[in-house]
Amino acid sequence: MQKVIASLNIEVNDEGYLTDFSQWNKAIGEEIALYEGIVMTDEHWKVIEYLQDQHRKNVPLSIRKIGKSGVVAIKDFYRLFPKGPLKISSKIAGIPKPVSCV
Amino acid sequence: MKRLLILGAGTAGTMMANHLRPKLDNQTWEITLVDEEKIHYYQPGFLFIPFDIYTPEMVKKPIERPVPKGVNLIQETIDRIDKDNDTVYLQNGDTLTYDILIIATGTKPVPEEIEGMKGDQWYKNIFDFYTYEGSIALRDKLRNWEGGKLVMHICEMPIKCPIAPLEFVFLADSYFIEKGMRDKVDITYVTPLSGAFTKPKATEALNYLLEEKGIKIVSDFNIEHVDSENNRIVDYAEESVEYDLLVTVPTNMGSPMIERSGFGDELNFVPTDKATLQSTVKENIFAVGDATNLPTSKAGSVAHFEGEILTENILRYINGEELKADFDGHANCFIETGHGKALLIDFNYTQEPVTGTFPFPGVGPLKLLKESRLNHVGKMAFRWVYWNMLLKGRPIPFVSAEMSEAGKELA
Numbered sequence A: 001m002q003k004v005i006a007s008l009n010i011e012v013n014d015e016g017y018l019t020d021f022s023q024w025n026k027a028i029g030e031e032i033a034l035y036e037g038i039v040m041t042d043e044h045w046k047v048i049e050y051l052q053d054q055h056r057k058n059v060p061l062s063i064r065k066i067g068k069s070g071v072v073a074i075k076d077f078y079r080l081f082p083k084g085p086l087k088i089s090s091k092i093a094g095i096p097k098p099v100s101c102v
Numbered sequence B: 001m002k003r004l005l006i007l008g009a010g011t012a013g014t015m016m017a018n019h020l021r022p023k024l025d026n027q028t029w030e031i032t033l034v035d036e037e038k039i040h041y042y043q044p045g046f047l048f049i050p051f052d053i054y055t056p057e058m059v060k061k062p063i064e065r066p067v068p069k070g071v072n073l074i075q076e077t078i079d080r081i082d083k084d085n086d087t088v089y090l091q092n093g094d095t096l097t098y099d100i101l102i103i104a105t106g107t108k109p110v111p112e113e114i115e116g117m118k119g120d121q122w123y124k125n126i127f128d129f130y131t132y133e134g135s136i137a138l139r140d141k142l143r144n145w146e147g148g149k150l151v152m153h154i155c156e157m158p159i160k161c162p163i164a165p166l167e168f169v170f171l172a173d174s175y176f177i178e179k180g181m182r183d184k185v186d187i188t189y190v191t192p193l194s195g196a197f198t199k200p201k202a203t204e205a206l207n208y209l210l211e212e213k214g215i216k217i218v219s220d221f222n223i224e225h226v227d228s229e230n231n232r233i234v235d236y237a238e239e240s241v242e243y244d245l246l247v248t249v250p251t252n253m254g255s256p257m258i259e260r261s262g263f264g265d266e267l268n269f270v271p272t273d274k275a276t277l278q279s280t281v282k283e284n285i286f287a288v289g290d291a292t293n294l295p296t297s298k299a300g301s302v303a304h305f306e307g308e309i310l311t312e313n314i315l316r317y318i319n320g321e322e323l324k325a326d327f328d329g330h331a332n333c334f335i336e337t338g339h340g341k342a343l344l345i346d347f348n349y350t351q352e353p354v355t356g357t358f359p360f361p362g363v364g365p366l367k368l369l370k371e372s373r374l375n376h377v378g379k380m381a382f383r384w385v386y387w388n389m390l391l392k393g394r395p396i397p398f399v400s401a402e403m404s405e406a407g408k409e410l411a
Helices: A026-035 A042-056 A063-068 A074-080 A085-093 B011-020 B043-048 B132-144 B164-178 B200-212 B256-260 B300-318 B373-390
Strands: A002-005 A008-011 B002-007 B029-034 B039-041 B060-062 B071-074 B078-082 B087-090 B095-097 B100-103 B107-109 B148-154 B185-190 B216-218 B223-227 B232-235 B240-242 B245-249 B252-254 B285-287 B331-338 B341-347 B356-360 B364-368
Touching: A002 A026, A026 A085, A042 A063, A042 A074, A042 A085, A063 A074, A063 A085, A074 A085, B002 B011, B002 B095, B011 B029, B011 B300, B011 B373, B039 B043, B043 B132, B043 B164, B043 B373, B078 B256, B100 B300, B148 B164, B148 B240, B164 B185, B164 B200, B164 B245, B164 B331, B200 B216, B200 B341, B285 B300, B300 B331, B300 B373, B331 B373, B341 B364, B341 B373, B364 B373
Parallel strands: B002 B029, B002 B100, B029 B071, B100 B285, B148 B185, B148 B245, B185 B216
Antiparallel strands: A002 A008, B039 B060, B078 B087, B087 B095, B107 B252, B223 B232, B232 B240, B331 B341, B356 B364
16 A cells, blocks of 8 residues: 655555565655654664665564674663563564564 | 485475485485484474473474484584585584585574573573473473463564464463463563564554453563673663563574585575575585575574475485475464464465465365364364474465465455
8 A cells, every 4th residue: 555654655565564675665664663663873774774784784673683783782772662672673674564574 | 326415404405314314315415314303392382391291302302203214313513614626524423515505404493692591591581482491490490380471572573483472472361361360460562563563463463462362562672681690681772561470482593514614694594595495605505494594584484494495406406307386385383372262374485474264275174263163173183284284394284385375264
């Protein structure tokens, strides 16, 4: 479905994740973040850039992997994106909701 | 003489030895299995030990028993793989060279990964049940436990047999009802996932069962540490859950040997092509079972389905043919729900578990994603199937390696 984010028509799924990463821009990320109650800072963007980079390389993400990446400690990841950090940061980054392996 | 080396003589490794020995000429191919363990455990049985449903004797056999004739078994600890020189180093200093290597070293719970977990209270009021020792220690605890807050907890995904923790709380519910003390026990299920399971339809069915049995669920809980002094687990968001008895599934990791070999992901799992089972490390290295990083369940049924496809691909590799990209992530699991009933789920990488009949469309006799007594009978019969068919590499009648959509109520 389509949703207007940062004055643009953006394709999202029913949970609000972008379905086409190429539509993403920083203003969209900022608006999604605000909706989640987060005001973006450089510290936040550093994490988002890392997630997008991993997404481009098709690397599946997990909280443990992010903690080991050297980009952000898990504790800080929770401070920056409280409650579900990986889900919320993925939404802001415009990448799909992370799937946990079963 | 060419050498095929299999690291790990557990479910997947033993199965591969049984698949390949009759297919590879004795005069040309030597097959060697390496494992330090002396016992082969029927791991699905660990779930039943704490509730006195199985005795410890029912879940073990000498490790050499299911190994076929014509396969060497070396019982030594593996130090590392030198992939550039096609050599495996053992801890006793011996070296083994290979033409083809299959890594089947599985996964193990590592309680040391979580601060405060393996301290003074380990096996006093903090237990795991995915190990032989843990399941027996927990059985002894439950026999005399007077009740209180029982917390079943999962540290992080992926874990071996991701439905076993749910089965644990369902069986605990029946166990305490039968002991006439269910009112003295408060059961809570704590998971890093957003619900009971990772797949939506199964989560819906399982959430309903939890509710029906009066089991609370705390979801999206990512443990940071165990505060064993105050009997609580604390997550990164600083939420905590109190317990009197904590049954946890520690972080699951691949063998430290993988890390020593210089490959493997952050949990020591082997990077593996999810359709061919060839590792992405080197073309003559394959991986099977829990040791891989495949995005499917770590379970014996998965190893079984992988085994059929990997056997074909090893033969193709030997003949210089293109590998079959056929593995679809097929998993098939019975879920014990207590009181002599069970559910059955059948799924793969893309198709989540749904309701229906199995294995014959419209007939069953097993029901998918619905409780039935016959499903429970199937689960109990599985111990025989495991030793006599699964490990031997025999196909399970009517159940193919690639998942079938027949009989499933697809949306």
